[in-house]
Amino acid sequence: MTMSNNLKITVSGGFNKNGEAESLSELELHPETSLAVIGPTGSGKSEFLSDIEQSASKDTPSGRTVIIDSEGVDFACEGSGVIAQLSQKMSFIMDGTVERFLNLHAESRNKGGNGLILSTLEVANTLCGEPIRLNDPLHGLSGGQSRALMIADIALISDAPVVLIDEIENAGINKLKALSVLSSSSKLVIIATHDPLLILMADRRLIMKNGGMESVAERTESEKGILEKIKEMDRYTERVREDLRFGVYPLSSAEAVL
Numbered sequence: 001m002t003m004s005n006n007l008k009i010t011v012s013g014g015f016n017k018n019g020e021a022e023s024l025s026e027l028e029l030h031p032e033t034s035l036a037v038i039g040p041t042g043s044g045k046s047e048f049l050s051d052i053e054q055s056a057s058k059d060t061p062s063g064r065t066v067i068i069d070s071e072g073v074d075f076a077c078e079g080s081g082v083i084a085q086l087s088q089k090m091s092f093i094m095d096g097t098v099e100r101f102l103n104l105h106a107e108s109r110n111k112g113g114n115g116l117i118l119s120t121l122e123v124a125n126t127l128c129g130e131p132i133r134l135n136d137p138l139h140g141l142s143g144g145q146s147r148a149l150m151i152a153d154i155a156l157i158s159d160a161p162v163v164l165i166d167e168i169e170n171a172g173i174n175k176l177k178a179l180s181v182l183s184s185s186s187k188l189v190i191i192a193t194h195d196p197l198l199i200l201m202a203d204r205r206l207i208m209k210n211g212g213m214e215s216v217a218e219r220t221e222s223e224k225g226i227l228e229k230i231k232e233m234d235r236y237t238e239r240v241r242e243d244l245r246f247g248v249y250p251l252s253s254a255e256a257v258l
């Protein structure tokens with residue numbers, strides 16, 4: 001079943017941490033757009049993602065209601081495969097190899113073939129440093145490798161039309177590539193982040209304050225110019241980081257010039 005085209009998520013406001021009604025009383029989200037959730041530490045970004053993941057029904061600390069609707073069908077999300085989540089804390093609870101995990105997931109989605117497994121691994125390996133191998137045990141993967149594998153899995157194997165991402169920048173993976181891998185599959189990407197590059201890559205941003213949804217802002221044309229500048233700076237940082245990680249010493253002066 002393709003659920004992405006007519007999917008709509010409606011978040012109805014609850015209360016901030018003081019128990020006051022949220023400034024933004026309703027928020028509608030659609031596929032093929034991305035939303036950055038921003039605000040200071042503790043302002044409620046992860047709580048917002050978790051409300052969506054659980055289809056909150058006034059039963060979470062925020063008191064929000066989230067309705068996930070596709071062609072008039074309400075989804076009770078759990079197990080429906082509508083939402084894929086990359087959370088701040090993540091680890092595999094399955095015993096087995098990378099190959100077995102990818103195969104099992106592909107089979108459960110009625111997708112198969114060695115080609116898909118290999119391309120998922122290939123994409124994962126464009127995101128992290130030390131390559132992941134098919135016969136690596138899942139438990140042996142580093143934090144960054146696990147995240148890279150999950151991102152590739154969500155992009156290529158999962159059908160979930162909604163992807164929730166918490167703090168991609170902490171994982172030591174290439175965040176620009178990771179976001180473009182996920183956005184390329186016409187999903188609704190909702191990302192909680194402190195990173196200006198990721199914030200400006202989103203079409204809209206939701207500003208959180210004291211646990212409440214404060215306001216929504218659309219990215220402006222002139223902000224796209226700022227985004228290009230930050231991307232260039234990020235590519236530079238990435239280049240220097242890679243050289244340092246691979247033991248280049250001393251860095252050449254050519255590398256040191258932006």
Ligand SMILES: Nc1ncnc2c1ncn2[C@@H]1O[C@H](COP(=O)(O)OP(=O)(O)OP(=O)(O)O)[C@@H](O)[C@H]1O
Nearest residue numbers: 015016017040041042043044045046047061062211
């Ligand atoms: N509207 C709310 N009402 C009551 N409690 C809330 C609300 N929003 C968030 N909280 C609680 O406040 C705490 C901090 O929120 P949260 O973890 O979502 O912050 P965050 O913005 O993700 O912070 P960080 O940037 O550090 O990841 C959590 O315990 C969360 O459950």
Ligand SMILES: [Mg+2]
Nearest residue numbers: 045046088166
């Ligand atoms: Mg958080």
